[in-house]
Structures are given as structure tokens and as C-alpha cells.
Amino acid sequence: MLYNLKLRQAFNDEKYNTISQAAKDTGYTYQTVKKWAIDGDIPLLDENGTSIVKITEDNQRKVNEKRRIEHINKLNEIFHKKEAITVSACASKLGYPEETIISWAKQGEIPLLMANNELVVPFNEYNRPYWLDSDDFL
Structure with a gap:
């Protein structure tokens, strides 16, 4: 749960757009970050540039x-x-x-x-x- 929150914060802060970027920066595997993003309903992009979860009004990036x-x-x-x-x-x-x-x-x-x-x-x-x-x- 804590990882989902940190991932969401970094996504909203425009630090990560893709699963690969998050995996590289955090040191966790692609699959681990992908699971966290799916569990946290965070629309990071996969290797093909496709969002791994359906983008909705609730899960869109909320930039400060x-x-x-x-x-x-x-x-x-x-x-x-x-x-x-x-x-x-x-x-x-x-x-x-x-x-x-x-x-x-x-x-x-x-x-x-x-x-x-x-x-x-x-x-x-x-x-x-x-x-x-x-x-x-x-």
C-alpha cells in the first residue's frame, strides 16, 4: 500500500510516465512496479506506450x-x-x-x-x- 502511494505521488509529480521509468528509478523490477500500478489504479504506460489500466477521471494524473x-x-x-x-x-x-x-x-x-x-x-x-x-x- 505504501508503495502504491509513493508511486501515485511520483506519477502526479510527473516523475514517471512509464513502468520502465519507475522501475529504473526505484530499483524494483518491471513486473513489481506494474503490479503496484495496477493495484493502485495508476495509468503508467507499458513498453508499447499503452496505459496498463483504463484511464478514468479518478485515476488521471493530478498535477500540483x-x-x-x-x-x-x-x-x-x-x-x-x-x-x-x-x-x-x-x-x-x-x-x-x-x-x-x-x-x-x-x-x-x-x-x-x-x-x-x-x-x-x-x-x-x-x-x-x-x-x-x-x-x-x-
Whole structure:
């Protein structure tokens, strides 16, 4: 029961979208996490991208908007401090899946670099980092 609650909290916090992500992060097996998700009615995605339980109004992700804004602000901070400028580096630094980082970057208009060398969102007058135009960028 405690594992179901922790799994639900992490799901709502956008830390896990898939069973594999939860298994990797927790150290438990795929099958164990899948059982907890089914028992807890948590619609994590399987290896095929299909929800393992039927998605209903009651079991959908319930994001705490205040926490989401905190995450977006932190993402913006590490990008503008040049601590991490790629989706992959930000995911590693913050401990969240790349899909979540991309979602937050879109919401916060943060021009992170994706694996295909394209930006999540284009530069504009508000999100262009100062260091991009400085002599010490390279």
C-alpha cells in the first residue's frame, strides 16, 4: 500500500510516465512496479506506450500546479546559468524523464536543445540567454 502511494505521488509529480521509468528509478523490477500500478489504479504506460489500466477521471494524473511552476522555474534557472542546456542534461540533473522536461520547457518557453539539435521552443526576446551572445560561449 505504501508503495502504491509513493508511486501515485511520483506519477502526479510527473516523475514517471512509464513502468520502465519507475522501475529504473526505484530499483524494483518491471513486473513489481506494474503490479503496484495496477493495484493502485495508476495509468503508467507499458513498453508499447499503452496505459496498463483504463484511464478514468479518478485515476488521471493530478498535477500540483504550484510544484509544476517550481519545476519550470528551476529548469529555467539551470538553463540560464548554463548548468544544463540540453533536454538530456536537464533530465539527468533534475531526475525527471525527457518527456516531462520537454513539456515543462514548452510551458516555460525555455529553448532547450533536443537530441536532433533543434530547440524545444524558438528563441525570442525574453528567453534568449545572455551567454549565447557572449564571447565566452565557446
